[in-house]
Every structure is written in C-alpha cells, then in structure tokens.
Amino acid sequence: MKLQRQGLLVAGVAAGALALSACGSDNTTTPSGGGGTSSNAAGITCADGQLSAVGSSAQKTAYTAWIAEYEKACGGASINYDPQGSGNGRTQFVQKQVPLAGSDSALKEQQKTDADTRCAPGKAVDLPTVLTPIAIVYNLQGVDKLTLTPTLIGKIFDNKITKWNDPAIVAANSGVTLPDKSITSIHRSSDSGTTDNLTKFLAAQDPAAWPYEPAPAWPAKGGQGASNSAAMVQGVKGADGAIGYVDNPDAVKNTLEAAAIDTGSGAVEINKDSVGKAIAKAELTDNAGDLVFKIKYDLKEPGAYPAILATYQITCTQGLPAEQAKLVKSFLAYQISDAGQAKLPEIGYVPLPVELQSKVKSSIDSLSGA
Amino acid sequence: MTTLERPAPTAPPRATLSGQKLPLYALPLLVVGVVVVTLLLFALTGFAGAAGFVVVTGLLYTAAQTALSFWVEGRRQAVDRLCTTLVYLAFLLAVLPLVLITWYTVRQGIGVLSREFLTTSMFRVDPEQPGGGIYHAIVGTLIQSLLATAIAAPLGILAAIYLVEYGGRRPFARAVSFFVDVMTGVPSIVAGLFVFTTWILILGFQKSGFAGSLALFILMLPIVIRSTEEMLKLVPADLREASYALGVPKWRTILKIVLPTALAGIVTGVMLGVARIAGETAPLLLLVGLNQKVEYNPFAGRIDQNPQASLPTLIYEQFGIAVGNTEAPAFQRAWGAALVLIIIIGLLNATARLIARFARVRG
C-alpha cells in the first residue's frame, strides 16, 4: 500500500517535470539575417556563439540596444552584459572569467600588467566606443530651467549651500524665481564610475568648492545616499527640492530635468555638439591599438560640456579562444560602425567624433578575430 | 451597563470557583464607545490620519476592556482577556504586512502576466520593448533551488539526527550545534564570495547554475539543521523506547519511527530553507550572472556554454534596465517575475506539506 503511494508520488513528480520542460522555450522566430558569417542589411559581419561581458553600468543602456540589434541580425549569437560595475569588469577580465569588459576608466599600472599576461601572446587593449554625459538632475516645482556653475555644484553636493534661493544660485539664474526650499542632495552610495568622473570634473573645475580627491566612492559628508541609479532616480523624483546626478541615458528614460552647466561662458546643455567640443579637447594616447582618453575636466571653453565619461571595451588582441575572439571582434566592429553609433543619440549617449571613430575602427580591425 | 448585578455581600465572603462574567453585549458596546471617544479626541486635539486613528482606537479599547473586566470579573480574567487581545493583535500585525506586500506586488505585477510571459524567454527580445518572458528564469530557479535542497536536506537532516540521537552533550556535538547557529549569520554575499573564491578561482570551474547552488546550500543548511533538530527533540522518548523494547535497532528506529513522526516539522524546516534561497539575489549575481536563454543544465559554464538564468537575477536586471521608470516594460516585467516567484514558492510550500501529510505515521 505504502509502495503504491510512493510510486504514485514519484510518477506525479516526474510527470510534473516533463510537463514543465515541454511547456516553454526560447523565442523560435528566426531572424531575417540568418546565422553564420553572412552579412545583412545593417552591414554586420555576423559571428556565432555565446559571449558574456561584465562592466560599467553607465553603458548598460547602450549595450541593451546594441545587443538587441546584433542578435536580431545574427541568429547564431547570444550576448549577455552584466552591469556589475567597472571594477568588477576589469577584475573578472583579468581573472579570465570574461573575454570582454566595460570600464569607465582604462586599465592602469598593475592591472594592466596582469591583463597583458592574461592576453598572452597578445596584449590587453582599451577601446572607447561610447561617450556618456553626466546629467545633474533636479526636481524643483516651478523651475524648469536651471543653470549651475561647477562651483555651485561642488558646494551643493558638499552640503555647503543648503537652500535653493541662496544668493549664489540666484545670481547664476537671472530671470528664474527660485523658491525658498531646502536642497536635498542625493549621491550614489554604491561606488560607481559615474561618481568617479563627476568628482574628477568637480575637483578639476574648482578645487576650492570641491576639496576632495576624485574616486568612485562618494567622499563628502551629509546628503542622502542612493544604492543605485534606480534609487537615485526615485529619490530625485520623489522629493521636491532634490538634486542628484545620473548618466544621461537614465535621465532621458525618466524625463528628468537636467541642469545646464556654466563653466564661465554661458549655460551649456547636454547635446552632441557640446559633448563633441569637450571630447575634441581630450588627449588621446594610442599605444599600439590601446586607446586611452585623458578628458580635460577643467575645460572652460564656450559651448562645451565637460562632465562626461568615456567607456572602454577591454579585450585581448590575441589569446582568446577562437570562437569568442571572432564574436568579440564582430560585436565591437558593430558598436563602432555608423549603424551602431547612430543608435546612441536617441537613448542619451553621444557617439564618438568621426576622426576618433576611424582610429578605434582600425584598432578593432587589428584584433585577431580568428 | 447599569444592569450588571453584583452579588450582595454575605458574611463571611467565600471564595467561589465561578465569578461574574461580562455579558455578551458588553464588548461590542465597548468598541462603539471607544470609537466615539477617539473621534471626539481627534476632533479636539487636531490629530489626523487613518493609521493613527486605528492605533489609538486599539489602545483605548485594550485599556478600557482590561479595566472593565478587572472591575467586573476579577484580576485573573482581566489578564486573560488582555492576553487574548494581544495575541489577536499579534496575528493582525503579521497579516498586515503580508496583505500590504502581496497587494503591492500583485498590483505592480499582475498586468504583465500572460501565457507568453510564462513560456518564453528573453532571448533576442529587446528588454526596452514589451514582450518576452521569464520561462528561462523559472527553469533556472527551480533547478538551482532543487539542487541546493537535494544536497542540503539529506545532509542537514543527517546532521540533526547526529546532534539529537548520537551527539548529546559531547564536545563535538556542541561545537557543531554552535557553528550551525553561526552559519545562519553568514551574509548571502559572503557565502557568494566564498564559493566564488574556492569553486571558481581556486578550483577553476566556471560560473554556472551549480556554483550558485553551492552558495544557496550554505545559506540553507543551518535552517534545515536547526529546525529538524528542534522537531526531533520533540518526538517523545517513549516512542523510541517502545521501539527499542521491541528489539528494533537504533538506526531503524530513527528512520522508521522518529523521522516519520517529525516529518511535518522537518518539511516545514526544509521549506523555510527553500523559501530563503529561492529569493536570494546577491550570490547568484556573483556566481551565475545574467542570461537570456533557456538552459536546463545547471553545470553549463559561462565561458563556453550557455549558463542558467534565475528569477532573482532577472528581477534585479530588469529593475536595473528600468532605472526607476515605472512605465518601462522592464519595470512591469520585474514585478511580474517577483509575483511569479512568490507564487512558485507558495506552491512548493503547499506541495511539500501535502506530501508530508501523505507520508505521516498515524497514531
């Protein structure tokens, strides 16, 4: 009797398992481009296989768009991007966990040496493919145009200026009535490349207003902490009088108001030109295909928006397993192509200037895709 | 209220086993009275807020009821009524967050549930657009949780058996018991880091569903051991004695008598463990990562194969994509997945209890 019961039980569980496995699957519609190495309408040279990349969350929106396009065109490819953070990306790349990492800062010193060892017989290269402006977002009822100087931004986020109608802010915003409200400044509690680059910008523009060393970890005391971009967005949206900072794509997604930055020659908003002007002044070091920007954060040129970050795709010139190398090269080639770069503006990023694009293209072409 | 009678004092007063009881209509009348008083109080002092009103009413009612009962029925009855009210209150305090959270999750997530949502994956689906499903994550979570349970449950139950039946006061057993408690305090992210360093970096395996299961196993084990231990201790000694008296060897007694008697409680403990790990995010992010395709093999590595997905990591990923935009399809998807996860754990729970009832030793 007991055996019968037990048998029934086992049969039931097995049936359930079978039913479960039969009842769902991947989306089976085949894309128009087909698999293999065929080309297609977008001009992508496809490759097959599975690719996992880890890295900066600043470029995750770009990757989501790129992956969607690439997979649509190339049926045999499956790409995953895990936005665990630039530091994580670089570490896991060096540990051979992933063949491609996204990082808001290039490989440096010891890590560069370790990465080169990882890529033997080739080297590790940093390839910038996307520029992300940092938006200073705010929520202030009745004010839809706000201009802030880097000094003001530094003092606000350092909690030295605590009211919206502080004379310094009023002086920068002629014609705008600012309410008598306290400022709630929100920062990222989790370390991030965005914080790193923003603090670099603030420290370079006015070290008196921002006396801290730039780092991915927020250095100032006070203010409210947000555990990630989503919490930052909700924090700013949810409090009248709040101010924070996000990657521009996140601001665009949520239609948040971003302040214009005045570095001394008038208010500058985020757009392709202002960011283009800033990146044009950046120093590009080309080290046998390894392309690293030194962004001029203290730039005070009229019409330029220097609060930006460049995200690098870190990979090996050689030393990756053949199938992976092919897929990485093909995917990066798509990123830097006109089609790939054209996808960026509508989601809030800025494509690379044309001269830089060709430099990166030739670097990617020299990756051993075999 | 004026119809209460007090017994006419006789001399000498004798202790009786029965006393006056509050008439049945007293309590409802009391409730009405308290509500009126609270309304007056709020009107006078300008307090506001529904929550505040409920709290004040509750407090006043408890105080009034206790006082009234004390006056009419005596101290012991008053204390009894007070404790009854407190216990009911405790239960309501548990139901309240459950209702709030469930309602919130259902409200956010019910819109996206559909047949497509439950049976397709996110492979080649643009997460910024509506569409796609979480089937790959459901498969991953079920398999990873079952794998972790398959290791943790037998190991945990055996360890608990050791502690209760063989170990007793011995130093080894005391050490094991102590460290089981310490194990519950290991944060999930530390368990993840530990497995990452040993399984992946040192032993050289790849990130996979199985690596995630290992971390989940560490989190689940102490819960299983501790609750099984408590259940085994509650099995009356005379059951065991009767079995020994019949000449049954100890190991058979444990397997055939003690375990089945404690089975319902043990199943509860295992289910608590499963519930704990099925929703764990941090170690899975570290050890498995994100994936969009369906994969039934938990050993599929991340580097050269397609690894598994899981519901908690999918929820985390979709919230990340939505970045606080409550209209985004990714936001809806995340809440839909959260709702599905809760339902799955609830179903697993119910199934396990049914099985336990099935296999129980009667009498």
Next chain:
Amino acid sequence: MSDQPTPGTSTTPDVPGGSDVSGAAVRPGDRVFRGISFAAGATVLVTMAAIAAFLIYKSIPALRANTVNFLTFQQWFPDKQPSMFGIGALLYFTLVTSLLAMVMAVPVAIGIALYITYYAPRRASQSLGYFVDLLAAVPSIVYGLWGFAFLARNMTGLTLWLDKWFGWTVIFNYQPTNEPNNLSPFTAGVVLAIMILPIISSISREVFRQVPRDQVEAALALGATRWEMIRTAVLPFGRAGVTSASILGVGRALGETLAVTLVLSSVYEVNLHVTESGGVTFASNIALKYGEAGEIGTGALIASGLCLFIITLAVNFTAGLIIRRQRVA
C-alpha cells in the same frame, strides 16, 4: 522534558535516543548510520572552518594596509592613498537594525504562534500557519523595493509622531527640518522584523503544538484561564525552542544583504536617532562597494565580513549561555 534521561539507557543519559538498551555490542547498521550522520555533522564544521580561513586569509593584506583604527574609524576609503577604513559605523548600524528587528519580531512571532495553536479555531490553524509562512516566500529584493518605495514613503506620520511624543528617549528624536524620507535604521528594522517573523513563528508554532496534551489539560482542569494555562504549561515547555528559533532569526537579520541595501540611505556616521535617514550595515556595505573595489578594497570588505562572523559567534555564545541557564532552571 524530552531530553531527560530515560530508564534503561546506559552511557549517555542526556541523549534522548540513548546509546543501546541491551548493553550489547553496537550493530553494524548502527555503526554505519552513526558514521554517516557524524560525517554530516562534520561537514558543518569543515564548511565553517573553510569560510573562516577564507575570511582571515583575504583580510590580512588589507588590514595591514590600513592606517587608522579599524574598530573605531567610521568612514570607508580602503582604496585611497593612504588607505583608511573602519567598522565603527557598520558595527553600530548592524547591531541597531538587528536589535530593532528582534524587539519587534519576537513578541509578535510568539503571539502568532500562540494564536495559531491555542486561540484559532482548530480547523483553521493549518491554513493560518501556511498563510503566515507565505511571508517567507517573498524574496528579499521585493522586501527591499517595497520598503523603499512603499513603507518609507508612508512612515512619515509615524516618524513625526514618535518625535513628538517619544523624542525625549533620544533615539526617536528627529532633528532635520525637511520632510523625512524615512530611509532610516528604524524602517530597515521594521522590514527585517517582517522578514524574520515567519522563521521564528513557524518553529515556535511547531514547538507549541507539541506540548503534551496532559499538561495542558491538567492546567485547565485546575481552573486556569487560557492565558494561565499558556503561561504555566506551554511557555516553559517551549522556551528553549523559541530561543533557538529567535537565534535563527537574529542570524538572518544580521546577514540580510539586499533588502537593507535598498532601504537604508547609506551614511557612514553613527547617529543615535534611529528615525533619521542614513546608515550602513556590514552586509549592505559589501553589496555597495563590491563592484568597484580594488585589491585592498576587496580585502577590506572581507575583513568586515570576518567581523560579522565574530559578532555572530558572540551573539550565539551569549544566547547559548541563556539557554543553558533555562535548561538547568
């Protein structure tokens, strides 16, 4: 008491199973089974030893590089030059949130367990128990999001009320002038309490259910009210089990990562006012910093994990002393 010595057993009188009734040689089946269960118990020790070794080994380089007092320094900048990090704030907030969670959860959990076993209608108790256990089915990320998006937003009334009437207790004092956002240790404590409630209550429930019927009936027969019966027959019987369950709950609260990370607005400064926003625990610190941590940074985070490990040891040791005193008494 179920672990009293039973007549007829020989060498280990405190083991309910006894060792061998007849005193004859232990049978091979017994030996094998005993060996297997011993090995299972040993697995726990081996795993814990491995985790401890891992924690110690990885933290030493970072601790050496640290230039300030690890125990009292409140900020966390391990990757700066010079490296400066300390667990002052982490220790405070971890203990405060877990303590708040315990204070709120344990009485309620006992109340629920009593309700289900002795107050609710017999037939309903099964489904009521299942209902409460559903709280355990909610994943921690949902708790975190609910706490952040719903609870914190609706706690303002409570925060101000506590400040008004209980501000004199210092901990409920609320000083900032702007609207509270309630991403505070108090809110985190409430969320943690809800999370650990099902663990404590379901084990307590099983324990209360197993009180010998004759003791319950004896109390009632002597004319005890229901509460007196519970007080004299049920609670003493269940004390050890409930304490055990509470320790499981504390462990969970100490180590909870994601929910606390999402609810607490991280601020690395010890603050006695628990309703003011800000705070960071060991686990949430690791979650926040892990993504960008360098070599020293990762080592520092693991050092904080080691501290949590030691704290859990201390908490359990103290609790063990309490239980032992209860068993003797």
